[in-house]
Structures are given as structure tokens and as C-alpha cells.
Amino acid sequence: MNPFDLKPQKADKIFTSWKNVLVKPYDKNAVDPYTRLRVILMSGTEFESVRFSNSFTRHCPNNDVRRRLAVMRRGEQIQQKRVAALKPANESILEHTIGYEQLAVDLTANLAVTEKNSYVKKQLDFALLEDFDHLYRYADLMELEKGGDPKKLVGDYTEIMPGRPTVAEYRHPHDDVNFCLNCYLNDLKTKLNVNIITAAEQQTMNFYMNVANLYTTPLGRKLYNEIAMIEEQHVTGYGCLKDPMMTWWEGLLMNEYTECYLYYSCYEDEKDARIKKIWEMHFEEEVAHLHEAAALLKTYEGKVWQQVFPEGGEFPELLKFRSQKEYVREALKSVRLTGVEEGWEPLDKVPDTFRYFGYNAKINGSPTAVGTHAVIERAIAEFRQDYRIQRGEHPIKALSDRKKDNVDIARVKGK
Numbered sequence: 001m002n003p004f005d006l007k008p009q010k011a012d013k014i015f016t017s018w019k020n021v022l023v024k025p026y027d028k029n030a031v032d033p034y035t036r037l038r039v040i041l042m043s044g045t046e047f048e049s050v051r052f053s054n055s056f057t058r059h060c061p062n063n064d065v066r067r068r069l070a071v072m073r074r075g076e077q078i079q080q081k082r083v084a085a086l087k088p089a090n091e092s093i094l095e096h097t098i099g100y101e102q103l104a105v106d107l108t109a110n111l112a113v114t115e116k117n118s119y120v121k122k123q124l125d126f127a128l129l130e131d132f133d134h135l136y137r138y139a140d141l142m143e144l145e146k147g148g149d150p151k152k153l154v155g156d157y158t159e160i161m162p163g164r165p166t167v168a169e170y171r172h173p174h175d176d177v178n179f180c181l182n183c184y185l186n187d188l189k190t191k192l193n194v195n196i197i198t199a200a201e202q203q204t205m206n207f208y209m210n211v212a213n214l215y216t217t218p219l220g221r222k223l224y225n226e227i228a229m230i231e232e233q234h235v236t237g238y239g240c241l242k243d244p245m246m247t248w249w250e251g252l253l254m255n256e257y258t259e260c261y262l263y264y265s266c267y268e269d270e271k272d273a274r275i276k277k278i279w280e281m282h283f284e285e286e287v288a289h290l291h292e293a294a295a296l297l298k299t300y301e302g303k304v305w306q307q308v309f310p311e312g313g314e315f316p317e318l319l320k321f322r323s324q325k326e327y328v329r330e331a332l333k334s335v336r337l338t339g340v341e342e343g344w345e346p347l348d349k350v351p352d353t354f355r356y357f358g359y360n361a362k363i364n365g366s367p368t369a370v371g372t373h374a375v376i377e378r379a380i381a382e383f384r385q386d387y388r389i390q391r392g393e394h395p396i397k398a399l400s401d402r403k404k405d406n407v408d409i410a411r412v413k414g415k
Contacts, residue, residue, distance in 0.1 A: 003260040004305060004313040008288040014075040021081050025088035033155040034321040035275060037103040038266045039086045044203025045262055046080035049255050056248050072289050079282050093211050097138050098153045100204050104131035105158055107200055109324035111193045114317060120190055120241060123178060125331045126344055127234045132163030134227050137372050140379040141223055143387040151389055157323040160389040162399045164335050166372035168411035169230045172359040175339035176233045178240040189316040195258045198238040205231035222371025249297040250308050256290040265319040329395045336410045348413050367407040376405035
């Protein structure tokens, strides 16, 4: 499939009445977990497109261009609202959060499995273990507050157990900055992976920052605020991988191509017939946006789309959500890594004077006082063990004890 070869529909066809935008939500008790994940993913992708377009407008003095961007952006807004309408009102903040973290785990794992660039893959694997831990802590909060059934939400796709403990994830900001890959990021799938994961993590960070002060319990408020800071670290790391040498016009084209790729992937992978039609409709609308972006690139920068996509524009292997339990278990072997400038090292190999230790201690204070640890301690106190969904023993012995939350691994040397 090459979206550049398709004949685009008229741009204003996307404009429609509210009855066609505020569509019927899915049934939270019957929806396939991966359908929920696609809804969250595409909502975040649309937000990223709108955010980029607004920034472009604020850096562009040409009102003819800004009007054309406004038309595209209005279309993206309509799409985002339609996707967001699929979430039912009776799906709580915490239930939706389990979906966000399952998305972070399974999206990251599915991207990493096919990633050819070893540096990008290392960043994916590194952050994967942290999102995996966040899923575990939110699931325990859900059990404590009787807020839903984590098992029903994630289905049989994703295990729930500790990853790199959240208290160990607070690194000095200098060590979340990665190399930019502007000179040697040539593989189209890698470019897409970086675009996709950056948008997804940005949306997760925004969601947590927006709902943290709306959550009703003190423990939940602490949990959302603490994990939102880690999500910002992930956004920094992934965002640094993007090509900073791309012009605004090239970036616009790449964003529209990413949306085409994702909607087509969702369409091919979706089981729900009604929602599948929405993905198909949005794909056709995004093709029109893509062609408009290509026209803008040619008019105002004198480039053709083939200069941005020398590979020819054919979609690479589509994104398919598949359970990656074995991949995650293998990735857990690197749980003791920490960030060191643009790379990653086992904690035991960094100097005692390294800035990680002072920064982490300043943020955490006493690890036993932070929400991400307290939620597990309370769960153990109430249920005599933490909440997990495991198909077998935890692959890391230090994280296998269900009656004690390990706050030392990856944070204290020798642990």
C-alpha cells in the first residue's frame, strides 16, 4: 500500500455534523483489550498532529499557508473527537489508565521486535521495563480501591508484575537525552517507530498530568503525579531520536504519513466491524491530508515527496498488536540498567559519585514514603501479597517476592 498513489478525496468532505462525530462508545465489558489500545493510540496520534500544526502556524508568517493548515487541523480535530467518543463514560480514569499502560507495554514491545536500529531498540527496551512497572502499580491501586478488574482489562495479552521499580527510574535530566539520528536514520520503519512512540508517550504524560489533580484519593494523586514525571523522561528520550534537521514542511508530511500508516494498520488489525469502518474512513481522510502536505512541500520548499521518502512511500510492515509476553520476560534481564548520558549502563558499573544517586535521593527522599511504593505496601498489608498476573515465576529472582516491594534493584548498587 502506497498512500501517495491513491486519489485523495476532497479536503472538505471531512466536515460533518456532530451526529457523525460523537459516535457510539464501545462496551467496556465486551471490548477486546487491543481495540481499547488502538483507540488510545489514535487519540494520541491525532493530538500530536494538532500540536505540531499549531506550532507550525505560530512559526509561519504566511496567512495563506496558515489557512491551509487550519483546514487540515480542523479535520484532525474532528477525527480526534470521533476517536475519543469511542471511550464510554462509565470507563473510569483508573480503568482507562490500565489501557494506557498496557498500550505503553505492548506497543513498545511490538515496535521493538521489528526494530532494526540497535540504538532505537535499546531505548525502546529500556523504557518498556518502566512502563511495565507502572502497569503493575496502577493494577495494585485498582485492587485496593475496588476500581475494576485488571485481569479483565488486559485480557490474556499482558502479564502484570514488577519491572524496573518506579523509585529507581528518576534519573538526572542530562541522562534522558539521547543521540539524534538525523544523519543515519534511513530506515522508514525506524522513522515511523520513533514518530509513533513519541506521540504515544507524549499523550500518556499529558493524560496523567491532566487527571492527577482530578483523582479522588491521596494515594492515587501521588501515583499519577510520580508516574507522570517518568513519562516526561520517556518523552525526552524518544523525542531526541527524531530528526531535528527536518523542515516544518517535511515534518508535516512525515506526520501525515504516520497517521496514514497507523490508520491503515488499525483497519487491517481491527476485529470490531463498526470501529474498523471508522479506521477505514480516517485512513481515507488522512490520505487527503497527506497529499495536501505534499503540495505544500512542493509549493513552498520546492521539494517533491520522494525527497522525504526516497524508499518510495510504500508502507513497511504494518503495526499489529500481538501479545509479547516472552519478549518482555527476556527484556527484564536488563532491569538493572540506568541511563548514562546518551547510553545505558548497569548500575553497579557507574561511579559512586555519579549524578544519578544524588538526584534520585533528592526526588524520592525516603523511598518508603513515595506513592509508587506505598501502593504496593498497602496491597500487601491488605491482601497478604501484591496483585499480579503471571504465567509463571518472575524471571528476576529479586522481584519474585510477592510479600515485599523491592525498592533497591536498579537504585542501590549491589542489589
